[in-house]
Amino acid sequence: MRLVPIECVKPNSIIGKTLYDSDGRVLVREGVTLSEGVISKIKNINILSIYIIDEYSSEEIEDIIKPELRQKAIITIKEAFSNINRLTVADKFSKKETVYFENIENMAENLIENILSNRNILLSLVDIRSMDNYIYSHSVNVAVISLIIGITLKLPKKQLQHLCIGALLHDVGKSFIPKEILMKEEELTPEETLILKQHSTLGYKYLSDSYNLSAHSKVIALQHHERCDGLGYPNGLTNGEINILSKIVSIANAYDELSSGRPNKKAMFPSDVLEYLMSNAGKIFDYDIVITFCKIVIPFSKGTLVELSTGDIAVVQETLPNFPLRPIVKILRSTDSNMINKEVNLIDEISTVITSIKYEL
Known part of the structure; x- marks a missing residue:
């Protein structure tokens, strides 16, 4: 799953983490397919971002506390x-x-x-x-x-x-x-x-x-x-x-x-x-x-879509201790077809950096 600003969430997205209202009551349970109406209600209660599950990142991200x-x-x-x-x-x-x-x-x-x-x-x-x-x-x-x-x-x-x-x-x-x-x-x-x-x-x-x-x-x-x-x-x-x-x-x-x-x-x-x-x-x-x-600290969670300084779009696979800004990523889109689905360890690619977070390909 990956964190996406609510304005970028599209209808039929699957929510990855349960949402609670301001009093701690369940608002939308994880696994629910979001309609346009539900997305609008989430916006109205001032929730800025939610986790979604999609083809780019389906694995659960575990919070350090329950x-x-x-x-x-x-x-x-x-x-x-x-x-x-x-x-x-x-x-x-x-x-x-x-x-x-x-x-x-x-x-x-x-x-x-x-x-x-x-x-x-x-x-x-x-x-x-x-x-x-x-x-x-x-x-x-x-x-x-x-x-x-x-x-x-x-x-x-x-x-x-x-x-x-x-x-x-x-x-x-x-x-x-x-x-x-x-x-x-x-x-x-x-x-x-x-x-x-x-x-x-x-x-x-x-x-x-x-x-x-x-x-x-x-x-x-x-x-x-x-x-x-x-x-x-x-x-x-x-x-x-x-x-x-x-x-x-x-x-x-x-x-x-x-x-x-x-x-x-x-x-x-x-x-x-x-x-x-x-x-x-x-x-x-x-x-x-x-x-x-x-x-x-892990600034780019597993499943985050990122753009690299090479212009490639990748998904974060793993962050190693001591190297928070140099995760292992998998290339999803590139002008070089040989790079598609290739894993790249940014620790080894000193000249390549993450330049932005993407919310769709």
């Missing part, structure tokens, strides 16, 4: 974030507030166990997100990416727990930012940008004044936009002053935002995202953590 666990995690975050502003002063430290944090702690434990039980530690995200649930899906993705980085760095389990809880809550301060700013499709004004930047201090203050979370988890909400060169916010910290867990979440946050897109920005090309991270290693991001991350 689909039902991902949906449960999204709903857990949504319930917590959506109710924060509704809590009264009397609710502080009460069972009403505590239950949300207990659910998040339990979810963090489930995510850790699920990922640790997965033999394949390479990162290939397969979530299908609705823009209506953007913040919640993003929080779960950042937690998953952060955990994979933490596991690769061989962090002890206690630190993984702090990391996962902090990653799930890193954007909790956005609950206090006006929705018209969070979901604005146009570029933010300088004044709106300043308001948005307050989310890190607002989130940290809320967590500090509320539930008895670990300081290691709380500080992630405060520091995930700090930069190693001291040009980040809110406190302009430099490399040695930033908590390692915050450094991990900073990279996971940037990768998910840039590769998945945001309400006011389109997704970047996968290789451009990695090049952005690598070019800013040691400046925005921790150098060693970026190098580790770039060895475990």
Whole structure:
């Protein structure tokens, strides 16, 4: 299967992954043949891309966490974030507030166990997100990416727990930012940008004044936009002053935002995202953590149709560890008939690169 923007999906396509609505209910089950009407309904609930099965890619792409666990995690975050502003002063430290944090702690434990039980530690995200649930899906993705980085760095389990809880809550301060700013499709004004930047201090203050979370988890909400060169916010910290867990979440946050897109920005090309991270290693991001991350990420999932710098169209067959931008591909269309159906390992073809993702031949 392969991920295709909803505007490129044609009637009679077969959906490869079950779609859920914003409340976690099944909308369209995998294996269903899509009619024009169903495609229109998917567009109307702001789902930008879906997985389809076709002659180019029929094999399943496995998520690193179980689909039902991902949906449960999204709903857990949504319930917590959506109710924060509704809590009264009397609710502080009460069972009403505590239950949300207990659910998040339990979810963090489930995510850790699920990922640790997965033999394949390479990162290939397969979530299908609705823009209506953007913040919640993003929080779960950042937690998953952060955990994979933490596991690769061989962090002890206690630190993984702090990391996962902090990653799930890193954007909790956005609950206090006006929705018209969070979901604005146009570029933010300088004044709106300043308001948005307050989310890190607002989130940290809320967590500090509320539930008895670990300081290691709380500080992630405060520091995930700090930069190693001291040009980040809110406190302009430099490399040695930033908590390692915050450094991990900073990279996971940037990768998910840039590769998945945001309400006011389109997704970047996968290789451009990695090049952005690598070019800013040691400046925005921790150098060693970026190098580790770039060895475990799969920017072009198996089944992705790509155009090569040779002009050939190919389908990704496999990505080898340490070489995320140089997968093995099978040529589907070429001006050289001898190349059709030939497998090419881009590690061996240094002059050939992937130039774009294609959605049809």
